[in-house]
Every structure is written in C-alpha cells, then in structure tokens.
Amino acid sequence: MKRAKLNTSGPPGTAASYATRFSAAITRIPADAAVDGLRAVDTGAVDIELMAEQHIEYQQALRQAGAIVTELPALPAYPDAQFVEDTALCLPNLVVMMRPGAETRRGEVAPMREVLSPLFENIADITDGCIEAGDILTTPFEVLVGLSARTNQTGADQLRQILNGHGYPMRILKTPSDVLHFKTDCSLIADKCILSTQRLALNGCFEGYQTLLVPTGEEAAANMIRYNDHIIMPAGFPKTETMLRAKGFTIICVGNSECAKIDGGMSCLSLRFWL
Numbered sequence: 433m434k435r436a437k438l439n440t441s442g443p444p445g446t447a448a449s450y451a452t453r454f455s456a457a458i459t460r461i462p463a464d465a466a467v468d469g470l471r472a473v474d475t476g477a478v479d480i481e482l483m484a485e486q487h488i489e490y491q492q493a494l495r496q497a498g499a500i501v502t503e504l505p506a507l508p509a510y511p512d513a514q515f516v517e518d519t520a521l522c523l524p525n526l527v528v529m530m531r532p533g534a535e536t537r538r539g540e541v542a543p544m545r546e547v548l549s550p551l552f553e554n555i556a557d558i559t560d561g562c563i564e565a566g567d568i569l570t571t572p573f574e575v576l577v578g579l580s581a582r583t584n585q586t587g588a589d590q591l592r593q594i595l596n597g598h599g600y601p602m603r604i605l606k607t608p609s610d611v612l613h614f615k616t617d618c619s620l621i622a623d624k625c626i627l628s629t630q631r632l633a634l635n636g637c638f639e640g641y642q643t644l645l646v647p648t649g650e651e652a653a654a655n656m657i658r659y660n661d662h663i664i665m666p667a668g669f670p671k672t673e674t675m676l677r678a679k680g681f682t683i684i685c686v687g688n689s690e691c692a693k694i695d696g697g698m699s700c701l702s703l704r705f706w707l
Contacts, residue, residue: 449572449623450524450706452658457499458547458703462487462514462691463506469694470512470534472612476693483690487514490664490701493684497662499704504547510540514691515700518564518582519544521575521591522705526598527552528591533562533582544703551707556594561586566613566700572623575600576637578607578614605637612695619656619699621663621681627672629654644679647671655697657704664698 467478491501507513512534519541521528527548532538549555567583568591569576575595577588585604592602607614608631617632625642629651633643646654646669653669663681665673666688673683688698 451570451572451620452623453660454704454706455498455500456502456705456707457494457659458502458504458516458544459487459491459494459701460504460514460516461506463508463511465508465511466514466694468511469696470536471694478690478693480690482687486687486690487701490686490688490698493662493664493686494659494702496684497659497664499659500707502547504543507540507543510537512537512694512696513540515566515696516540516544516703517700518566520548520703521565521568521570522548522552522703523570523595523598523600524706525552526554526556526594526600527705528594529555529557530565531558531560531562531587532564533580533584533587534564537564548703551705554598558587558590558594560590561588563587563591564613566615567607569615569618569620569626571620571626571641573601573640575602576605576614577602578605578637580607580611580613582613583607606635608632608635615655615699616695616697617651617654619654619658621656621658621676627654627656627676644675647675652692652697655699657698657702659704666692666698 529545561584564582567578588604595602617629619627621627626638627644650669650672653672656665664684667685
C-alpha cells in the first residue's frame with residue numbers, strides 16, 4: 433500500500449488524502465452478548481435485533497461510499513467486539529495493534545491481528561500501558577491522540593515511538609474528563625476540517641484546522657466518518673445534517689440508537705484503509 437498523494441485544493445466534498453480516501457473496511461457482526469457491552473451511563477436495554485439491522489445498514493453505507501467490506505463473525509466472549517476500530521490503527525504500510533484500556537476487551541486484539549497481518553507490510557504492537565484507537569484522530573498532517581480513561585501516557589508514548597519510526601508526526605492531547613474517547617467529540621470531515629463539540633474545541637487542540645462545531649444539543653453527532661466523497665453520520669441529528677449539506681458534503685445517515693446505548697459511534701464500527 434502506498435500513501436495517497438495529498439491534495440487539499442478540492443472542495444469539501446472531494447476526498448484527497450490517506451486520511452479520507454479508502455478502499456476497504458472491516459466490520460464484525462454484533463454478538464448477542466452485546467447487550468452486556470460496556471457503558472458509562474445506562475440509557476436503556478439494547479435491542480439486539482435492531483442492532484443487527486442497523487449494523488447491516490451501516491455496512492450498506494460503507495459500500496455506497498466505495499468500500500469493499502469484510503464482515504467478521506461475532507465474538508460471543510467479547511460483548512464490545514463489534515467496535516473493531518479500538519483494536520488497531522491502520523495507516524499506509526503500517527498497522528499498530530492497540531492495547532485496550534478496558535481489560536475485558538484485550539482479547540479482541542489477537543483475532544484482529546490475524547486478519548490484518550497479511551494485508552500490511554509492517555505490523556507493530558502496543559505492549560505497555562493502554563491505548564484504544566477511539567482516542568486517535570488521523571489527519572493528513574499528523575496523528576492526534578487524546579489521553580482518556582482508555583488511553584494513558586505510557587501507551588501514547590509507545591505509539592509515538594512507533595509512528596516516528598515510520599514518518600508520522602504525532603501530538604498528544606487531553607480528552608475532556610466526561611468524554612469516553614477523543615473521537616466521541618470529533619471527526620475529520622475533510623483534509624483540513626474537523627467537526628467538533630464546543631467542549632473539545634475550546635482547549636485549542638485543533639489550531640491550524642478549520643473547525644466546525646456541532647449544534648448545541650447534538651453533541652452525539654460529532655462522531656462520524658469521512659469515507660471517500662461521503663460522510664456517514666448517525667441518524668437523528670437534523671441540525672448537524674443540514675449544516676453539513678449546506679457546506680457541500682454528501683451525507684449518508686445510519687441508525688445507531690442501539691450501539692449508542694453501549695457508547696458506540698460511527699467510527700467505532702469499522703476499520704478503514706486503502707488496499
């Protein structure tokens with residue numbers, strides 16, 4: 433895999449870099465055990481049948497955006513295993529296997545390593561501390577890592593050492609204390625544009641980028657994915673959707689009510705990369 437040539441001269445609807453242009457995605461079928469997934473706040477029982485329907489809808493959105501989707505079987509022993517993003521950071525020519533901060537999730541990493549290792553020239557592992565890819569925002573210019581309850585300084589430092597060896601600059605930031613993951617509150621929606629909640633943007637971590645703020649009351653819409661020329665976002669946030677469409681973005685809305693109950697967003701549900 434070769435790193436895509438960066439071109440930031442196009443309109444916001446045109447994906448140009450390895451941070452926004454992909455050809456493949458990996459997802460995992462939610463297990464029935466997902467009803468027992470980790471959650472910060474109890475917002476109601478998970479409807480596993482509806483979750484399965486929404487997962488199919490999510491995969492259809494990825495395909496509509498141009499993805500070749502590989503669907504992995506459920507891992508019944510791991511209720512959060514459908515949130516595959518947390519297990520690995522995928523970059524051109526490099527995949528870094530994470531070490532989740534939630535110990536109940538660490539068994540998800542080895543099965544994903546088996547899937548990814550034939551696809552990448554280089555594979556590395558985080559062996560100290562903890563880090564989850566939900567705390568990692570990749571842009572064409574740097575990798576941003578937010579320290580959180582799931583990602584600590586030791587894990588972030590080891591990742592920086594690995595990335596520096598492959599030519600990727602990295603910056604360590606702080607995630608607000610009441611936010612699970614860094615990307616719970618932000619998304620890269622164009623090469624130089626980040627969608628963010630106000631509480632995250634106020635700390636100045638996105639200096640040098642154009643920052644769009646999600647409308648008040650729709651903070652949960654901040655986690656979405658840019659896949660080629662489409663943005664895949666959770667349904668039910670009309671103000672955010674209207675704002676993005678007005679700025680020229682092509683939007684696909686996907687139901688996410690059930691994954692949201694166990695702290696899952698759009699980015700959590702797939703690994704995205706170029707083959």
